[in-house]
Amino acid sequence: MKVLAALGRWVLEGLSHVGRLSYFVVDAARGLVEVRIWWPRMMIEAWNIGAGSLFIVMLISAFAGAVTALQTGYQFTGSIPYYVVGTLVVSSIILELGPVLTALILAGRIGARYAAELGTMRVTEQIDALESLGRSPASHLVIPRVLAGLIMIPALTVLANLSGVLSGWISVKAVLPVTDADFIYGAQYYWRPWDAYYSIIKAFFFAGSITVIACYMGFNTQQGAEGVGRSTTTAVVTSSVLILVLDTVLTRLLLNQ
Amino acid sequence: MIELHGLHKAFGKQVVLDRVDFEVREGETVALMGPSGTGKSVLLKHIIGLIKPDSGTVIVDGKDVSKLKRNQLSELRSHIGYVFQNGALFDSMNVFENVRLGITDEAKYSDLDYCRQRISECIRLVNLPPDTIEKYPAELSGGMRKRVGIARAIAGAPKYLLYDEPTSGLDPVNADIIDSLVQRLDHELGVTSVMVTHDVRGAFRVADRLALLSDGMIVMQGTPKEFLASTNPKVKEFLERDFDNPTLAA
Numbered sequence: 339m340k341v342l343a344a345l346g347r348w349v350l351e352g353l354s355h356v357g358r359l360s361y362f363v364v365d366a367a368r369g370l371v372e373v374r375i376w377w378p379r380m381m382i383e384a385w386n387i388g389a390g391s392l393f394i395v396m397l398i399s400a401f402a403g404a405v406t407a408l409q410t411g412y413q414f415t416g417s418i419p420y421y422v423v424g425t426l427v428v429s430s431i432i433l434e435l436g437p438v439l440t441a442l443i444l445a446g447r448i449g450a451r452y453a454a455e456l457g458t459m460r461v462t463e464q465i466d467a468l469e470s471l472g473r474s475p476a477s478h479l480v481i482p483r484v485l486a487g488l489i490m491i492p493a494l495t496v497l498a499n500l501s502g503v504l505s506g507w508i509s510v511k512a513v514l515p516v517t518d519a520d521f522i523y524g525a526q527y528y529w530r531p532w533d534a535y536y537s538i539i540k541a542f543f544f545a546g547s548i549t550v551i552a553c554y555m556g557f558n559t560q561q562g563a564e565g566v567g568r569s570t571t572t573a574v575v576t577s578s579v580l581i582l583v584l585d586t587v588l589t590r591l592l593l594n595q
Numbered sequence: 596m597i598e599l600h601g602l603h604k605a606f607g608k609q610v611v612l613d614r615v616d617f618e619v620r621e622g623e624t625v626a627l628m629g630p631s632g633t634g635k636s637v638l639l640k641h642i643i644g645l646i647k648p649d650s651g652t653v654i655v656d657g658k659d660v661s662k663l664k665r666n667q668l669s670e671l672r673s674h675i676g677y678v679f680q681n682g683a684l685f686d687s688m689n690v691f692e693n694v695r696l697g698i699t700d701e702a703k704y705s706d707l708d709y710c711r712q713r714i715s716e717c718i719r720l721v722n723l724p725p726d727t728i729e730k731y732p733a734e735l736s737g738g739m740r741k742r743v744g745i746a747r748a749i750a751g752a753p754k755y756l757l758y759d760e761p762t763s764g765l766d767p768v769n770a771d772i773i774d775s776l777v778q779r780l781d782h783e784l785g786v787t788s789v790m791v792t793h794d795v796r797g798a799f800r801v802a803d804r805l806a807l808l809s810d811g812m813i814v815m816q817g818t819p820k821e822f823l824a825s826t827n828p829k830v831k832e833f834l835e836r837d838f839d840n841p842t843l844a845a
Contacts, residue, residue: 368665459685467683470643471751472672472699 362554366484369476376481383486388494391447395440395494396501402435403427403502404509411514420516424524427506432537433593436499438585441544444491445577449552452483453573456556457566465557480557484549491545492538499537536592543588547580596621597642597755597789602651604637611637613811614651624781624788626798628833629808635791636680636759638808642789643675643757644668655755673699676748676786678758682740684732690743691728694718697750717746720783721776738769742776749780756780758790762797770797777801795834807833 369376410426456479459465468475503525510516555573559565597619604612611634619625629635640646641653644660653660655671663671676697684693694714698704703713718727721742732740741761748756761777762770774797781788781801792798798805799819806816807830814829815822822830 462681463679463683464685466640466645467677467679467685467747468696469645470672470675470677470679471696471747472669473696474669 358558359550359554362557363550366476366480366553369474369481372474372477375474375477376485379478379482380485383482384490387444387448387486387490391444391490391494392497394447395443395498398439398443399431399436399498399502400505402439403431403504403506406430406435406502407506407510408513411510411516415514419520420514421520421524421527423510423514423516424507424521425528426524427510427521428503428525429528429533431502431506432499432533434585436502437495437537437540437544438581440495440498441491441541441548441581442578444487444494444545445548445574445581448487448491449548449573449577450570452549452552453556453559453570454566456553457559457569460557460559461562461565475557480553483553484546487545487549488542491548492541495537495541536588539592540585540588543584544581547584548577551577551580596654596656597787598652598654599638599641600652600654602638602641602653603649604634604641604646605649610811612641612648615808615811615813617806617813617816619787619789621787622785623803624777624790624801625804625806626790626792626802627806627808628792628795628798630833631793633808634811635793635808639677639757639759639789639791642755643672643677673751674754676751676753676756678741678744678748678756678761680760680763682732682744684740684743684747686732689729689731690718690735690746693732693743694728694747694750697747699751713750714746717750720749720780721746722772738765738772741765741773745773745776745780749784749786752784754786756784756786756788758788758792760791760793762792762794770794773797774801809833 407423407427410423414422456465459479465475465479468478507518507521510521511518552573555569555576559569597617599615599617602612602615602617603610615638617627617638627635627638637646641648642655642660644653644663647661655675658667658671660668660671684690685696688696691714694717695704695710697717698710698713703709714728715725718725723739723742723746727735727739727743732743735743745758745761758777762773765773777788777790778801780786790798790801799822802819804816804818805822807814807822809829815825815827817825822834825831
């Protein structure tokens with residue numbers, strides 16, 4: 339009985355968050371008309387996301403590309419033609435590893451930062467101060483962060499894809515008797531332009547989940563420093579789980595051809 | 596004029612305000628006193644619409660605050676300056692940008708020359724050196740942050756000023772400076788003010804009228820003289836905490 343009651347409370351709390359999150363998004367969207375307010379702040383946030391995350395995103399993607407290439411070589415040497423390595427590296431990176439790894443890294447880096455920043459602003463009454471001045475916290479704080487994420491995270495994903503593919507190409511040439519022509523032939527053999535769009539569409543959805551959840555958690559922070567810590571952790575965990583769920587759902591919806 | 600009628604607010608099972616009736620007339624300064632945790636700041640936040648009441652009404656300039664639409668509430672807030680307990684300055688902005696946000700008229704906010712002149716004037720009014728405007732909140736002392744908070748609140752030339760514990764956490768010298776500042780601003784700017792405080796001496800020095808909030812209810816409202824003459828045990832107990840002979844301190 340206690341388990342059922344706890345489960346019921348958990349479900350109700352979850353539904354309450356979904357309701358409040360929807361209201362938060364609609365409320366924030368009203369601030370879109372104040373372009374003069376959010377545009378300069380969005381540019382600063384976009385620069386922070388792009389410049390601050392570029393190195394780590396490309397580094398991790400490069401390693402993912404290299405490992406994919408090496409493992410493909412290890413598992414399939416002698417059983418299939420070498421050009422298939424090119425197919426597997428390009429498909430794995432662009433369809434899955436590039437967007438998902440980039441999103442998970444940025445959920446930690448950007449999501450945690452946004453939740454902590456806004457959470458601290460909430461507990462130190464800075465958000466209340468904005469409201470008391472008759473200004474919209476949405477156009478000052480939420481819209482610049484969300485839009486910057488929606489622009490920069492897909493852009494970083496494209497660069498991560500390039501880094502992963504290049505790294506895989508170099509790695510496979512170093513350890514297997516694969517020529518450039520083999521790799522390029524394999525990469526092109528199963529290539530469809532839709533794969534690139536699919537990668538960017540996924541990144542766009544992941545960007546939305548990272549930034550919106552981080553801003554929502556930050557805005558709803560309570561109880562001082564402990565609350566800021568809790569909001570930050572919850573934002574990172576929730577957006578990471580949502581990225582994986584969205585990954586599955588979008589794969590089913592967009593690649594079901 | 597600010598009027599609160601039958602204001603009731605609870606957070607979960609904890610009742611913070613219980614059928615509170617409270618009134619502030621045009622041009623007067625009212626100090627709302629009470630021990631910590633009795634709901635003084637919650638009451639103040641109701642006036643500016645940062646918290647909505649469970650029941651009861653908050654009327655400012657004849658408008659029911661809890662029933663205002665977003666743009667109407669923004670318009671009302673542009674006539675109210677709110678001084679937060681710890682300043683609530685924006686960490687990422689320097690003092691100039693913090694105070695500039697207090698200029699609520701959009702045309703004036705966009706006019707950089709007007710902003711420079713107005714911000715310098717506000718900084719001077721709160722007795723801060725002119726070079727403060729380039730500093731960030733982290734570079735300021737507690738007393739300076741409070742004064743910047745006051746400068747931001749008066750930058751938009753508000754009709755009402757709401758102070759949330761303006762002297763809490765300050766040493767007696769700085770507390771006296773802030774009290775004098777509040778008194779001077781009220782006279783020079785002719786605003787209607789509500790000051791939430793648990794500093795009885797400061798309240799007696801600054802306010803035209805006092806109100807004592809205890810256990811979520813207004814125990815008494817009246818002039819400093821009426822408070823001193825009160826036989827209400829809660830009033831007497833509260834006043835005696837701060838000074839043995841209230842008449843001398845007043």
